[in-house]
Amino acid sequence: MFHSATSFAFQLLLVAAFPSLALAASEGTDFLWWENIQLTQNVLTNWSYTMDVTPYSFRSNFRPPSTLPKCKTYPGDSDWPSDSQWAAFDNVLTLKLIKTVPEASICYPNGSVVNSPQCQRLTDSWNNSTLRIEDPTSIRSVLFQGMTCMPPPHTGYFLSPSITSPSCTIGGFPEYVVKVGSVTQVQLAVNFAREKNLRLVIKNTGHDFGAKSVGKGSVSIWTHFLKDMVFIEKWKGGKGGYEGPAVRFGAGVQVWEANEFSKKYGVTLVGGEGKTVGHIGGYIQGGGHSPLTSLWGMAADHVLSINIVTASGHFITANSTHNTDIFWAVRGGGGSTFGVVTSMVLRAFPKIKVTTMRYNMTTSSNFSRDQFWEAQKAWVADFKKYADLGYYSYTRIRHVNGELFHDATSWIAPNTSITDFKASVAPMFAKWKTIGVPVTPIIREFDNYPDAFTDAFPQEAWTWAMRQASRFFPQANLATPEKQEQTLDAIRSVVDEGSNTIIFNMRNPPGSASIDNAVNPAWRSLLLFAIMFVTWNTTAPTPYVTELSRNLTYEWNPRWRALTPGSGTYMSESDYIEPNWQQSFHGDKYARLLKIKKTWDPEGVFYAQNAVGSEEWEMSEKILGHLPSQNSKLCRI
Template sequence: MRKAIQFAFSFAIWSIVATAKYNPPLFHFETSSLDNDIVHSHNFQPRGNRQQKPCKTYPSDAEWPSKTQWDAFNATLSGALIATVPEASPCYASNANTSTQCDDLTKSWSNSSLRIDDATSIRSILFQGMTCMPPSYAPRFLFTRPNASTCSVGGFPAYTVNATTVEQIQRAVLFAKDQNIRLVIKNTGHDFGAKSTGMGALSVWTHYLKDTEYIEKYADSKEQDGYGGPAVKLGAGVQVFEAYALAKRYGITLVGGEGRTVGHIGGYIQGGGHSPLTSIWGMAADHVLSINLVTASGTFITANSTQNTDLFWALRGGGGSTYGVVTSMVIKAFPKIPVTTMRYNISTGGNFTQAKFWEAQKVYVDNFEKYADLGHYAYYRVRHVNGEIMHDMTSWVAPNTSATNFRASIAPLLEKWKSVGANLDPVIEEHDNFADAWEAGFPQEAWTWNMRQASRFFPRSVLANDTSRAASFDAIKKVFEEGANLIMFNIRNPPGSEAIDNAVNPAWRKILMFALMFVTWSPTDSVDYVTQLSRNLTYEWNPRWKALTPGSGTYMSESDYIEPGWQESFHGSNYPRLYDLKKKWDPEGVFYAQNAVGSEDWVMGETLLGHLPSQNSKLCRK
């Protein structure tokens, strides 16, 4: 049943210049699907009392499928079923190759590309239980498992379907329903909230659905007021770096993420998707024209402006892993534009004291409104490094702006910084297209394992007021001084975006600053220390930011794993409608993910650190 991942399925990304009215042709992998009559008849077969079962079925349960059943299921998938073997298991095997394999694995453990190419590896390894890690990364304090010298599957899925056809996805959904098994979806495993893992689950892995198509003119079915321009169709496995390469090839621009290895149309777009281009063009979800997906009934459908319109609304911002398995999307493309970027580092030390650093930071935040209204976007960090403060601007992005005009816009800021001793040598580059600017400005992200975070939107109304802006700045500074690190975004949604009818969190439309706090630890830190850091995020620090931003929210994909009142924080006034649609499209609760729509109807059986739901435990109805 096991098969080498690298040989499971491979083909080159392909692109075809085409025209399409309403819906482009299905990708080749989408043409292999179950007949709707078969799916319909399956859904009306007697199911006994499955709906009344209080918990999902697990390997320790008598109802767990036998090996014969798993083998039969694998046969219907043409051998695409993978029995989970944790990636770090070579570190615990007793064979001659163990040492070399483990050394190589340890050296590459933070490489996001290699982790994404594994069927079950995820970024949020803490919530999986850390049950099998290279020994040098395994926590010494053993708060996640009884013995650090062992390796177990833990919170990873029991089996994974390496999906290369829609039919395989349909069969996975139907099998999970029939057997009352937890079903999860993994694209890249890049999320911070453990949405793509779960003990005893069957996982649908969409990583190899890499087909792409360029559409010269997409004619929306609403011909009077709909869209009629260039677009791309992307398979679910296409990652940001692949989407941008396609855009460069055809001289277009796509609104997408800054992370290179993130899946472009998975949880990123389904969660809303902020972008270096958001200040001029809004959220990535705002530009979706059509979606193909497999629903909880196992049916393969299209959702767009004229069919399944309620689901089309929900999938554009309502969150992934909760309404179905998306196989492809059609996305609006924009013209090629020039982009200027800036990168720099500033660190305290010598005459540039920490007091002067915060003075410089305040000058910058005081100008957030100015820069966002110019269409700029900035992504930077403020971190504790060897007793000093490090501020690194990963990239300040100025779309549709020449380097000359950009320098003129930031000259007053740099002059003020210089006056307080914040000398820097910025790298400013002008590119004739966004893909090249992004390539130069955003290095590949590491696969961080020892991290917890929380976040909050600071709206324009708060930052435009001198008093509330000063209070917000002080609250952010205070959290840093008490031990957190910061990731900061200067970003807006453009005027008029609030009128777009999709499920994007309404709080996104009012944003001027997106602030994240995060904590890290080492394997040698005590359980008490890590527990206190984690509790500080949720119960001490983030509430201060919330108190200053009433009615605002945060981004579900970069939020606290146990965000209190997440329904309001992630969805605002959209939540009641999203919950009703969840009950309509998935009444049996086939799809579950942490803090996803409808997840409040379920509970995990165990916790980590005494307050974090463990994916290495049973999922039961409340």
């Protein structure tokens, strides 16, 4: 078992604050230690003698949506909690309530810009994902929050011609953040937000492209410090019959931490390629593709048990025998909509050797664009062979200084020696030599996956002036040379018109389509996953940025959709305004997901952009005329 350095001190604090709470001495296979600190009806009954417990009570009978307010409650509304009510809420949380102060506010100490060493350091480090993750409210998709408080040089002048100087307001950031350290605090936050009709959001790292972790006037549940990890030598339970090594992770564990932990115990975990991504939050709840997907499938396929706080405020365990509907939904149906996951049990796989490869190529006077695209076709021609071998590649095509730059950030070959890997890619390099590709690959072998992962994937940057869209290309789209050329032509067309792309080569292994969870069915026939993205300078003219953004949704991505009827895309790396997102993200599973959502959260306590049930809500304002603004009111349609 493993505890963070602060766990015991925090445990003592909670015992002192809540002597009536049930508290176990340590964690086990069912709960982490802080999951034993639970709000119960007995606790509420004891509290009722000394305080008003109405805002913190459980919901036993949900109210029909028709009887609820049309919009969430916002600052300035008559029902917005008073200062004394916020203070009382903070008191029952044991002082875990944070009033939002935007990170860049240090640049505006008196309401206007003040140049200072602190502001300059923040400006210089603004794209550092590790630093941004440690802030209670920072998110990657700040564009959709309204970019209301940015370091002065990063001010989004493109958002409106009326912006003449930098400024700082809370905007679409939450009004308050609950820095949770126990199940009790999660339950209190859910109950308070529900009873006060407040918008509720959930944040771990803020590493998402869809602005699911922010919202005007909201209360945010910040799970980032729930980092306890337990290794289970032999998990046994459930209908699946799995018996073997597993781990239980708290909601705050990140991918790099999960890999370090797995190395310690000589096992391998299916996790993301982004180092700072939360391992069991929106990543795994959205399905979770991995450098190990071609070998072992989606991360959500290996969830054995889930502990979750539901919209009623109750803390439940969901697995293959208990609360099976929500267990099915959370494994792939999306985060921030069914409840607040506090921990999961995940299957662990044996230690394996891994070979990695990195390379890059750039067009020049000696390497034309036509040669460049011939090289791409030679590469894509063997996608099925590589995926069937268990490989996974993450590559980019970007516009750099007027040239096209293609790099394999990493090509991962799990359970493969360097000798076997070189033999498998030799035909491609032979073709590239004939084409005249200027490339010198770096190929390395590791005796374990965590070390290969650390070497292969650089830490991702925190970007803010960008938009993206994406699409799955099934195996049928690459089944013949003609179809491969058609697919590459569709990708080239958007690159030629100004987009950058990320291309993944992976598959789901045979038999994975029979797994009974909410993972998008389109994942199971995937062979190429492509993301298009555009970037711009924050001082760019509004019409220019608007055109780029609209092109993604209304011009470019429709070309890919037309080639892939009935397919879909990955909700966590998709268009913010993905057309027909219900089908794109969930396929024929959406009706079942919506039914489960209405069973567990009929009042709409949980909302996130393009999440299950979100079509019943809308935001009152738009960014650039077409992007729903998280810095506006959320109301029922």
